Amino acid sequence: MTNPVRLGVLGLVIIAFFAVLGLRLWTMQVTEAQAYEDRALSNQVRIVTTPAPRGDIFDANGVKLAGTRSALAAIVDLALVDKDDRESLAQNLAAFLDTPASEVAELFEASNQGLQITIAEDLSDAQATFLLEHRESFPGVNVVPQPIRTYPLGELGAHVIGYIGRPNAEDLEREDVKGNDFVGKAGVERSYDQLLRGTEGIVEYRVDAKRKVLALESEETPTAGGNLILTIDADVQSQLQSSLRDGLIQARRLEMEERREALSDTSIPQLLAEGLERERAEAAEAAAARSEADGTTSTTGDDQESDSGSRGATPEPINIEAIDVLGALYPGLPLDTNGVCVPVQRLTIPLGGQIVLSGVEPRTVRFDAVEEVGGRFLATVTVENETESVKNNQSFASTLQVLDISEERVILYHRDKWCPVRTVGVVENPNDGSIIAMASYPDFDPTAFVDGLSQAQWDELGTVSAFQNFAVQGLYAPASTFKTLPYVLALEESYYPLDRGVGDKEVGGETAAPSEPDDAGSDTGEDVVEPEPDADPVIEPLLTDTDEYSCTGEFKFQLNDGTVQTKRDWKWPGGHGPLDLHGALQASCDLYFWDIALRLWNERSDESGIDKENLLQEYARGFGFGTATGIDLPFERDGLVPDRAWFKAEQREGSPRVRADGSWVGGDLMDFAVGQGATLTTPLQMANSLAAMVNGGTVWTPRVVDEVVDQDGNVITENPPLVARTMDLDPRTGRMLLADLQQVVNNQDRGTARSAFQNFGPGVELIGGKTGTSEIIKAPRAQHYKQVDSAFFVGVAPITNPEWVVSVVVERGGSGGRVAAPVARQVFQFLMNGEAGVTELAPGLDAD
Amino acid sequence: MAFATRTSESTTYRQNRGPLRPDIVLVLTYLTLSAIGLLMIYSATAPGLLAAGDDPAQQLKEQAIFMVIGFIVFTVVSSIDLTEVRGFIGPIYVVVIGMLVLVLTPVGDSQGIAQRWIDLGPIQFQPSELAKIAVILMLASILASSDVPLHWRTVARALVIVGVPSLLIFAQPDLGTMLVFAFVLLAMLFVGGSTIRQLGFLFVATAVGTVGVFKMDLIKEYQINRLTAFIDPGAHELSLSYNQVQSEIAIGSGGLLGKGLFEGTQTNLRFVPVQSSDFIFTAVGEQFGFVGSIIVIALFGVLLFRLLAIAGSARDRFGSLVATGIAAMFAFHVFVNIGMTIRIMPVTGLPLPFMSAGGTVFVAMSAALGLAHSVWMRRSVAPGDRRRG
Structure with missing residues (x-):
C-alpha cells in the first residue's frame, strides 16, 4: 500500500509550489501594481508628432533666402509588418528605390521594433501614388508629408544663414529636440533655432496590440516657426560674394605669376610653362563643354540649374572663365582647372601612381x-x-x-602654405550696427546639408573649412588697418603731433570747421556737427607740412632702460619721407606709430597717473577688440589684445606664442600698435571698430537679424540695434580720421589704396579706407625665401555721412593694397553707383 | 469499444462493494474551474472576434462543446472500475506510442513550429495528452505489482516506460510534456515505495539530463527557444520575451481586486498573445486581481487536496498510484503554467488544466480526473479490502 507519510510529503511539495505562486502574485499585484499599471497605460497610447514647418528667412527687402517646401516621404512602421513579410517587403522596397535589398534589410535590422523608419524622402507624385496604389506589396508603408528646407538662392548668404542637420548629443540635451528632428547647426539657423522651429503637433492615439488606432485621445496642431527678417541686403551680399570669389582667384593668379617668375630663374624644367599652355587649352575646352551643358540643363529644368542660375544672376564683371575654384587638380600639374594653386588637397594616389603637388616649386x-x-x-x-x-x-x-x-x-x-586660401568680407552700417553683407569664400550651398553631406562634398569643401563663417570665426593679425587705433589715441590723448594739442590742428576741412560750436568739448550726440548735406563733397586734404617726422624706413630707438634696438618699416630699404600723423596713416608709415607706442612705453611710470603701458589696450578693448562683439551668430571668437598680464600667463603655460624668457617689453607694445605681434581680430571686429571710430564713438553690438515675425507678419521678437558701449571721442577725431582715410584712397602720391581705386568712377572722393598686410610666415623654402602675407582693407563711405563700413581679408593673399583693396573697391562701386558702376577686378599696387 | 462490454460486470462488482458515491467537492471544483475558464476564454477572445467582424462568442461556443464532451468522458471514465481494465493498459500504452511515432511521420500535422497533431478529418488531436494518461496508468500498474521497497529492476522498467514516449515527444519537440513525465515519475516512485537512494539517483540523473540537453543545444540558441516555447498553432510568432512581458504587465496591472470583468485593457486590446490557451491565467489576473488569482489557485489546491485524499483512501496500491500520478500531473501543469505567466518559469506550453482553451487538452484532463474519481468511487469500504494489490 502507498505510504501516507510520503503522500503527505508530496502534498507539502505542492503547497510549497503554490506558495511561491502566491508570493510572486502578491509582489506583482499588490506591491508593484502601480508600476505595472503605468506600463499597461503606456502600452495603449501612441504619440505621433507632426513637425512644425520651419520659419522662413528673408533679407531686409523681403527676398526669400530660406524656405520650406512640402514634400512626401515614405515611412515604414515595422510594428505593422509581420516578420514573414519583412523579406518580401525589403525586396519590394529595394526594387522601388533601386537600391540593393540588403541595404533596406539593414535599415530594418538597425531599427527597434515599433520605430518608424524613413525609407525614402522627397518622393515624386508618381512614386507616392505607386506606393499608395500597391499597398498589398508594401505592408506597413505609409506616405506622409515632410517639410524640406530650401535655400532658393543657394550660396547667397550661406555663412549668415548657416545650415541645418540632425541633432548631435549636445543638441539632444535640449528638451524640444528629438533624434529625427532637424536643428540649426550654423548661422542664424542655429542662433535662432528655437524661434525658427516652432512647436510640433502632438497627436495621441489609443492603440491595440497590433498598433491599430482605436481612438484619438488628444490633438495639438503644430505651430509654424517664426520668420527671420535679416539686416542683410541680398544685392549687396551677392556683390560681396562675387567680389570675394573673384578676389581669391585673382590672388591665386598673382601668386602663380610670382611662382613662374621664380621658377624661370632656376634650372627647374619648364614643366609649368608647358603645362600651363596645355591646361589653358583644355580648360577652355572644358568651359565650352560646361556652358553647353548649362544650356541643356536650363532647358530641361534640372536641379543643377538653380546653382548656375543664381550665379548667372550675379554680375560677372571680370573676365575669368567659368570657375570651379576647388575643382580637381589638373593631372600632372600642381594646379586646379583654373590654372591656379590649390591651398588644400586630398589626394588619392594608386599604388605605383604619382601626382604633382601644388607648391612654390612643383614637387x-x-x-x-x-x-x-x-x-x-x-x-x-x-x-x-x-x-x-x-x-x-x-x-x-x-x-x-x-x-x-x-x-x-x-x-x-x-x-600649399603659400596659396591664397580664402577671402572674407563684411559690410556694416556704422549707424546702427546692422550687417548688410557678410561672407567668406570658399562658400557652400546650405541645401547640401538637407540630404546630408556626401563624402565628395566634404572632401571638396570641408578640407578648406568652407562651412565656417570666417567673418566671425577667422582670427587674423589686423596689421596696418589697426593703425587707426593709435591714431585715435594720439588725437584723443593730445599725444601727437608732438607736443601740440589737437585743438591747434586744422582739421575736418573747410566745410566742417566753421560750423563747429565753441563748446566743442561736449560729447553729447546733438553737439556732434554733421557736415552740411549740400556741402561740396570734395574733402580738403588735411596735410600740413608742420610737425613732420622723417620716416626713413629704419627705426632706431632707445627704450628707457637704455637699450637701443632697430625695427624696420615695410617699405625698407627706403622710407616715406617727412610725415606728420596724417601723412603717416595715409602712407602707412610704421615708424610713426612705433614712436607713439614707444612714447607710451617710456612714459609708462610717469607722474600723470595714467596707466600708459595699457592705454592702447584699453582703447582697443573699448573699440571692441579682444572680445566677441556679441553678434547674433554662433561660434564668434574673441580675438586677442596682448598685454603684460596675458604675456605672463602664456609664458607660465609654456605657450609657443610668446618668448620662453624675458618679459613684456616696449617692442611688444610697438608690434601691437601696428596690429602685428600677437594681436588677433576677426574681420567683423575690424569693421565694427572702424564703425565706432567714424560714428562718433558708438560701439554697436552688430546684428544680422532685424526681427522675427509670425506667419501673419506680426512681430514676435524684435532685435533692435544695441549699443555695446560709447567711447568718449572728440567729434573732431572722427572727422580727422575720415579725412585721412579718404587720403589713403585718394592721395595720388602716397595713398596705399590709390591704385586699387584708380578707376572707381564717380564718388571716389567719398571713399575712405586703410590697407593692411600681415606677415604670417617668413619661411625658408629651398633657395627661396618667401613671405606669406595676408591682405586687409577696411573702408568707409561716404565719408561725409558714413553709411557703410567694409572690411575685406584675403588670407595669404599678398599685400592689402594689391589684392584686398580692389575687392573692397568693387563693393563700394556697387554700394555707391549700383550694379552698372562695378568695374573689372584688377590688382592694385603692392602697398601695405 | 472494448470498455463497453465490461460495464455490466463492473456494475455487478459495484453492487457487491456498496453504492457508488461521487466526490461532490471534486466534481464541483472541476465544474467551477471549467466555468471560470469558459468565462475567461470569452473575455479574452471576444474583442478580437468582434474586431474581425465575427461572432464574439465563437470560441466560447467551441470550447463549450469540448467541455460537454469532457464532462461525458469524465462521467464515463468515472464509472469504469480500473482493476477490471488493468489488462488493457499494456496494449493502450503500445497504441499511444504508435501514435507518437505517427505524429513524426508526414501524417502528423505541423502547425506553428511543432509537429504534434494528428489530423483525423474533422478532428485533430494531440497524442501527447493521451500519452500522459497512458504513462501514468502503465507506471501505476508495474509499481503496484512490485515489492516495497522497489527493486532497482522495477525502477529501470519505470524509466523505460517514461523514456520511450519522452524521446518521441522530445523529437516533436515538446519540452513541457517531458518535464511533466519526469515530475510524475519522481512523484509516483516516491509514493510507490522507492528507496531514497533510488530517488536521489533519479533526481540527479534528471538534472544532469536536462542540463545536458540544454548544453548541447546552447550552440544554437534558437533551438532552446523552440524547446522552451510553445506557441499555439495559428497564433503569430512573436518573441518569447514579448509574450511574457505583456503577460506580466497584464497580471501586475490587475492590482488587488482587478480591473473588472471585460475591463482589462491588456486583454481587450489583445496585448497578450495566445491568451486564451497558454496565457489564460493573465485574463484572471488582470480582470480579477490578486484576490481572483488566489481564488483560482485555491480551487486548484482543493482539487489537488482531493486527489491526494483519493490516493490515500484508494482500495489498492494501483488506484492510489493512479491518483498520485494524476495529482502530480495537475500540480505540475498548474505551477508551470501560472509560473510562466508571472515570469518565474520559462515558456513551456503547458496548458492550465480545465481553463486553457483547447479541445484535446480539456477532454484528456477530464479523462484523467475521471480515472482518479473512479478510484474514489471504488475506495475501500472495509479496512480488510485495502490490503489487496
Missing part, C-alpha cells in the same frame, strides 16, 4: 610600395627624390599628411 609625390606590419599598413612614398616610409596620420615632407593607407591606394592631405 612630385609617388606611392611606391605598401607593406603590412603588425596589422597596420606602411606606405613607401617618394617626394621628389626622398623616399620615406610612412604610417597613418604621419606628417612628412613638411606639407603632407597621411590620411589612410590601403593595399591599393594611399590618401594624402597636402597643404
